[in-house]
Amino acid sequence: MRVRLEDVARAAKVSPKTASRVLNDEANVSEDTRKRVLAAMEALDYRPLSSARSLAGNRSFVVAMLYDNNDNPTSTYLAEIQDGVLEACDAHRYSMMMRPLRMRDDDFIRRLDALISDHHPDGVVLAPPLTDYAPLLKRLRECNVAYACVSPESGGCIGVRMDEQAAARAIVDHLLGLGHTRIAHVLGMDGHGASRWRLAGYREAMAAAGLAVNKALVVQGAFTFGSGVAAARKLFALKNRPTAVFAANDDMAAGVMWAANEHGLKVPGDVSVCGFDDIPLASQLLPALTTVRQPSREMGRVAGLQLLESLRGRSAGLMVQIPFALQLRGSTGSIPS
Amino acid sequence: MRVRLEDVARAAKVSPKTASRVLNDEANVSEDTRKRVLAAMEALDYRPLSSARSLAGNRSFVVAMLYDNNDNPTSTYLAEIQDGVLEACDAHRYSMMMRPLRMRDDDFIRRLDALISDHHPDGVVLAPPLTDYAPLLKRLRECNVAYACVSPESGGCIGVRMDEQAAARAIVDHLLGLGHTRIAHVLGMDGHGASRWRLAGYREAMAAAGLAVNKALVVQGAFTFGSGVAAARKLFALKNRPTAVFAANDDMAAGVMWAANEHGLKVPGDVSVCGFDDIPLASQLLPALTTVRQPSREMGRVAGLQLLESLRGRSAGLMVQIPFALQLRGSTGSIPS
DNA sequence: CTGTTAGCGCTTTCAG
DNA sequence: CTGAAAGCGCTAACAG
Secondary structure: OOOOHHHHHHHHOOOHHHHHHHHOOOOOOOHHHHHHHHHHHHHHOOOOOHHHHHHHHOOOOEEEEEEOOOOOOOOOHHHHHHHHHHHHHHHOOOEEEEEEOOOOOOOHHHHHHHHHHHHOOOEEEEOOOHHHOHHHHHHHHHOOOEEEEEOOOOOOOEEEEEOHHHHHHHHHHHHHHOOOOOEEEEOOOOOOHHHHHHHHHHHHHHHHOOOOOOHHHEEOOOOOHHHHHHHHHHHHHOOOOOOEEEEOOHHHHHHHHHHHHHOOOOOOOOOEEEOOEOOHHHHHOOOOOEEEEOOHHHHHHHHHHHHHHHHHOOOOOOEEEEOOEEEOOOOOOOOOO | OOOOHHHHHHHHOOOHHHHHHHHOOOOOOOHHHHHHHHHHHHHHOOOOOHHHHHHHHOOOOEEEEEEOOOOOOOOOHHHHHHHHHHHHHHHOOOEEEEEEOOOOOOOHHHHHHHHHHHHOOOEEEEOOOHHHOHHHHHHHHHOOOEEEEEOOOOOOOEEEEEOHHHHHHHHHHHHHHOOOOOEEEEOOOOOOHHHHHHHHHHHHHHHHOOOOOOHHHEEOOOOOHHHHHHHHHHHHOOOOOOOEEEEOOHHHHHHHHHHHHHOOOOOOOOOEEEOOEOOHHHHHOOOOOEEEEOOHHHHHHHHHHHHHHHHHOOOOOOEEEEOOEEEOOOOOOOOOO
């Protein structure tokens, strides 16, 4: 039969309540007692039953990860964040639940409410672009559900972010350092924070170099390979085509490289290409793609940990800034002579 | 305060147990009573508390999806299956939990046991390659945990599959129909059922056409873009290079197209390329990729439904066969003249 | 077909 | 610092 906390208590010669205190890491237990109880748990291979804990303690030990992948279902980004959040949850013996939610749905809030009342998550992790959807944040606060954000637009919540603008600036600086001046930018999906930051970094770098941004060299994309191809075709059809292209993510950068091939342009001989994210494909391309490493998995993990810490009341929960790293590879080189 | 089943019962003028019967769709409730109870639930906006149901009923209302993505973390395949399983779970008011598990781990079974005793899933959905890992299946049976498989190697379990061999044969038949005879095949990851089936279909088609399979035209890959590039380079370096390449999945097919570009080969003018899966990238490539549509999301959904049905005891649970569909697009054409 | 009783395993409250 | 009693909301087992 199942080992209950009562059995542990008996074995440790304490009351069930004391055993419960130890299980929950509560204060007011002598070190000696705590050790005895932990030993008994170990010896009996005790596994707390989460449904009983939930029922009695009025909490679920569940963290839900909320995401909206409708704009880019291909993305491996979410899967990586998911892995990270999962790792954090495992470390705290929480379980994680994935919940897709469509911002565009009329009954978004209704669905959110249903999710909350059906599953009672103790907290939620928000992935972009949900991180920046005000009605969602508002409702979570109203419902008193703790949340942590991965890469939010503004810093007014707990979670984790990267200085994407600085990273974008750094990669454009790299291109400038190679002598490029006609540097194009392929924008990400309209309305996403990532698109804005990366554009801002591009602009900042160009301005710092004293270069005017040529509007024809900034073209719309949508974070997908296909949109990268389409954007690059426009760029390569220009009379005065760019010698370098900074795409707002790697999928699009791969598309740019594809289009370069179509146009008979060598990378990096005729045109340098760089991206953002460092997805697995980036290092598989030929030449391998110069990009910014965005540690999505780690970011998911940290956001999860922040959330769980704040649930435990151990810390208030912070916004952690994660450093970026340029990955300089073969797809960028000096300007064509 | 929270609406409990007792409140519903009172409103419907029945005992709590009868309300419970209605909630659980049990027999032995008159149609009239059932309606009254349902109406009361609706009126009060009753939400069952799953922790209480779990504790009293000794079940969790949780389905875990088990996967091992270590061989190919890039894959969008799992994310699609996940979406499908999630949809099935939502429909039955179950929650879904993602659980990565590494087949290569020495303590695989220990981790599985921990997962079972910590989370008590009522059932699990297995994604390849876990579907074919005998020790896992054995342990699940020993622990009496119901499971459904997506694309198992053998059919001896409930779940869903596609006739991948027939699909592979069909796509190779398509190439044969275009006049190709020097048809190469890029193998998938060694040891995966999908690799075996697709190879078998390729062989079957060649044999049926009376063509001997040239060993030099069958090269190892690993389901990744990079492995497709590497494999294709070998093929294109042959004196007698193939006029068509059937890659065991789309990621590799994209790699083959990439390598064709490198070698100055036009697709499909100089070489036809086709893949398998119909991932989003397939239709974004230029030319778009001829492939086999594998409805992963739908397969996940059906596997989830099969599992949930069998948990309800409604049906024994079946192995459902899903039809495939050839997607004939621009990457395949007649043999070079 | 319906209701009563007695828990599920844990935590809360409150008293020491 | 520790313990006794009283549930959390639901369902199993039985009785009618």
